[in-house]
Amino acid sequence: LELESYLRKALQKNEFHLCYQPLIDLSTGKTYGSEALIRWNHPKLGLVSPGEFIPLAEETGLIEEIGSWVLRTACIQNKKWQMMGSRDLTISVNVSAHQFSQPSFIQEVTNALRDSGLEPQYLTLELTESTMLRNIDYSISVMKALQKLGVRVSIDDFGTGYSSLSYLRNLPINTLKIDRSFINNLKVDTTDIAIVKAIITMGHGLSVKVVAEGVETKEQIELLKQLNCHYAQGFYIHKPLMISDFENNLLQTI
Ligand code: G
Ligand code: G
Ligand code: NA
Ligand code: MN
Numbered sequence: 527l528e529l530e531s532y533l534r535k536a537l538q539k540n541e542f543h544l545c546y547q548p549l550i551d552l553s554t555g556k557t558y559g560s561e562a563l564i565r566w567n568h569p570k571l572g573l574v575s576p577g578e579f580i581p582l583a584e585e586t587g588l589i590e591e592i593g594s595w596v597l598r599t600a601c602i603q604n605k606k607w608q609m610m611g612s613r614d615l616t617i618s619v620n621v622s623a624h625q626f627s628q629p630s631f632i633q634e635v636t637n638a639l640r641d642s643g644l645e646p647q648y649l650t651l652e653l654t655e656s657t658m659l660r661n662i663d664y665s666i667s668v669m670k671a672l673q674k675l676g677v678r679v680s681i682d683d684f685g686t687g688y689s690s691l692s693y694l695r696n697l698p699i700n701t702l703k704i705d706r707s708f709i710n711n712l713k714v715d716t717t718d719i720a721i722v723k724a725i726i727t728m729g730h731g732l733s734v735k736v737v738a739e740g741v742e743t744k745e746q747i748e749l750l751k752q753l754n755c756h757y758a759q760g761f762y763i764h765k766p767l768m769i770s771d772f773e774n775n776l777l778q779t780i
Contacts, residue, residue: 537595547759561619584622593622603617623657647677650679650680678701683706684704685704701757704725712745737755738759
């Protein structure tokens with residue numbers, strides 16, 4: 527396949543870059559961190575969506591190298607921003623199932639922290655429920671090792687998986703990220719608001735932070751504030767930004 531052969535060469539040809547989408551603290555309105563999102567700009571194909579090439583990278587195993595590059599690059603960038611003055615800025619990195627299941631994963635995280643000089647508490651790894659539930663015992667051991675390192679763990683796309691709630695009290699999780707499908711159509715008097723409210727209440731009860739992703743309107747922000755949701759992310763707040771835009775728009779206000 528053409529796409530696969532292009533993807534094999536993309537790293538060495540420097541065709542990837544990361545965008546950074548701000549995460550805001552709803553109680554202060556300030557940016558406290560960002561999520562790193564990979565972008566692939568191929569000379570012939572143009573921008574290829576990660577929704578398209580990440581699954582291919584997973585199937586082919588190329589995700590090991592790509593994921594490792596993302597982790598290092600994101601840690602280095604965040605450390606740079608901290609040294610520019612945003613000392614408590616955090617970075618979230620998406621981890622795919624294949625990457626998470628590699629025996630070398632913990633070592634890779636350790637190396638990325640060591641080489642960037644980023645302190646572990648400023649790194650959050652975003653895992654989906656399906657990644658965690660592939661092999662729950664193995665996942666627990668990896669998450670405990672991450673916790674021991676001091677790295678934070680967030681459950682991405684929360685609410686879309688098939689998991690029972692019981693794992694929530696057994697797993698070292700710091701954050702629940704409510705899937706954007708519950709946020710997109712969030713309005714007063716909808717079923718979605720009941721679900722979102724329940725997740726936020728549960729988060730408070732479990733002492734985990736709750737992030738609402740996919741916030742697209744002012745009304746949604748107001749509702750989430752009323753519900754005491756901790757953090758939010760979405761196009762209404764900021765789109766994924768290039769480094770220069772992140773620096774111009776945000777860094778001085780943090
Ligand atoms: O940024 P965008 O909305 O196009 O992302 C589409 C999908 O690709 C999302 O599910 C997102 O989590 C995933 N994605 C983006 N960047 C990364 C990355 O660096 N690693 C992994 N594993 N997935 C990513
Ligand atoms: O699967 P994951 O949650 O990691 O997906 C992250 C992707 O979601 C990002 O690539 C980003 O482009 C996309 N995204 C971020 N904010 C919004 C939003 O407000 N609406 C929609 N539809 N997508 C968003
Ligand atoms: Na994510
Ligand atoms: Mn998500």
